[in-house]
Amino acid sequence: MSSSLLVTNAALYLDRGLEISDGWIHLEHGRVKAYGPMNLAPPEADRILSAEGRLVTPGMVNSHHHMYQNLTRSYAPVVNGTLFECLKGLYPLWATLDEDAVYLSSYVAMTELLLGGCTTSMDHHYVHPRARLIDAQIRAARDIGFRFLATRGSMTRSVKDGGLPPDSVVQSEDVILEDSERLISLYHDPSPGALTRVALAPCSLFSVSETIMKESALMAERHEVRLHTHLAEDPDEDVYCKEVYGCTPTEYFERSGWASARSWVAHYIYPSGDEIDRLARKGVCAAQCPCSNMMIGGGAANALDLRRRGMKVxxxxxxxASTDHASLWLEARMALLLGRFQNGPHSMTARDALDMATRGGAACLGWEDEIGHLRIGACADLVIWQLPPLSRAGALSDPVEALLRCAPATAWYTIVAGRILVSEGQPCQSDLDRVLGEHERAARRMQKLS
Incomplete structure (x- = not known):
């Protein structure tokens, strides 16, 4: 790895409100060292990349994912079902997960994310038919050089308890809490520039016990790690919480000790305005998943409304189980379209959507000081984007709008901690072909195909 890298001749989107139309950015020892316009002589560097007029942005930050599910992409028996129908059909397949399958699915997901401009991702892994599955994810991230927040997901309620999953993928409270402590102790790195961190992530309010919700919040406070769960994703969740807890999902979330700046939630489609305001004041963030929500057809959070109320998104x-790609560029484009569809033509801009994909994701992960922007001292995580010549023909006035309006865009270069992981549109992982072959065999076994 070169200790310093200079990217020149670029349109630079460095952060919201900080853009340079024709400039350079200097990376050194995994950090942003300097930037400036091309008419200001750039410094010397070990390696120089000319962006050839392409747009450079901070690496995107993926704030909600289930990587293991790429082993059952577009699974025909459930492909057009509701969320619960898909889950009921897929849980028996996912019950066969082992360490190798989780490693392979994580490796494939992380490489695909890099091609879609993502340099940091979390993963919400809550299916545990065997032990040490999250260890396999972390091994994949380290083999690639990807910045990764592993979340220790969990479920305690199976079919016999009125839940959706089979007994084999849920765990006891003691096992969940002990393994959460183990993972934090082994892998959570709170130091500046860390590549691996850990958070706690019970799957949902209706899939874990009240003990797990409350003890996870207390453990996160003790160890200063973050908290994540699904919240207000489906109207049935309101019915469940009313019947079991006598309150709404958000009220139960608050009652469990989760309404703090440590927490971020996935989806958050069906809260009241007052509930949004309360969580926003507490510093809770939200992850919108536009493609997933539109694929299921069950509603989508209004990200602009959440942001107007002070919530970072x-x-x-x-x-x-709901969408079959791992391109954060596509999610940003869909966030732009969905925002305008919900709020009108003068509402969402490409910069709003890009801010959600970068700064917003970093805020969800509690990492906004170092990632999601390219100010001096930030982690050297960036993307040099490419649009096919036919797609970008005529797009001369605003490269940021063109990034999301013209299509398809992919990463020409993706750089994480100063290391080039995608070069000229191709992943740099030398064993990717082997991994893809093994991934296909694992997927065939899981789907019981010859």
Whole structure:
């Protein structure tokens, strides 16, 4: 790895309100060292990349994903079902997950994310038919050089308790809490520039016990890690919480000790305005998953309304129970379209959507000081974007709007901590072909195909 890298001749979107139409950016020892316009002589560097007029942005930050689900992409028996129908059909398949399958699915997801301009991702892994599955994810991230927030997801309620999953993928409270402590102790790195961190993530209010919700919040406070769960994703969740807890999902979330700046939630489609205001005041963030929500057809959060009320909003790819790609560029484009569809033509801009994909995602992960922007001292995580010549023909006045309005865009270069992980549109992982072959075999076994 070169200790310093200079990207020149670029349109630079460095952060909201900080853009340079023709400039350079200097990366050194995994950090942003300097930037400036091309008429200001750039410094020397070990390696120089000419962006050839392309747009450079901060790396996007994926704030909600289920990576293991790429083993059952577009699974025909449930592909056009509701969320619950898909889950009921897929849980028996996911019950066969082992360490190898989780490693392979994580490796594939992370590489795909890099091609879609993502340099940091979390993953919400809550299916545990075997032990040490999150260890396999972390190993994949380290093998690639990807910045990764592993979340220790969990479920305690199976079919016999009125839940959706089979017994084999849920765990006891003691096992969940002990393994959460183990993962934090082994892998959570709170130091500046860390590549691996850990958070706690019970799957949903209706899939875990009240003990797990409350003890997870207390553990997160003790260890200073973050908290994540699905919240207000489906109207049935309101019915469940009313019947079991005598309150709304947001009220139960608050009662469990989760309404704090440590927490971010996935989807948050069906809260009241007052509930949004309360969580926003507490610093809770939300992850919108536009493609997933539109694929299921069950509603979508109004990200502009959440942001207007003071809530920071990121974007997530979600998983293959509801959508079948891992491109955060596509999520940003869909966030732009969905925002304008919900709020009118003078509402959402490409810069709003890009801010959600970068700063918003970083806020969800509690990492906004170092990632999601390219100000001096930020982690050297960036993307040099490419649009095919036919797609960008005529797009001369605003490269940021063109990034999301013209299509398709992919990463020409993706750089994480100063390391080039995608070069000229191709992943740099030398063993990707082997991994893809093994991934296909694992997917065939899971789907019981010859």
């Amino acid at each position: 990121g974007l997530g790819c979600d998983g293959s």
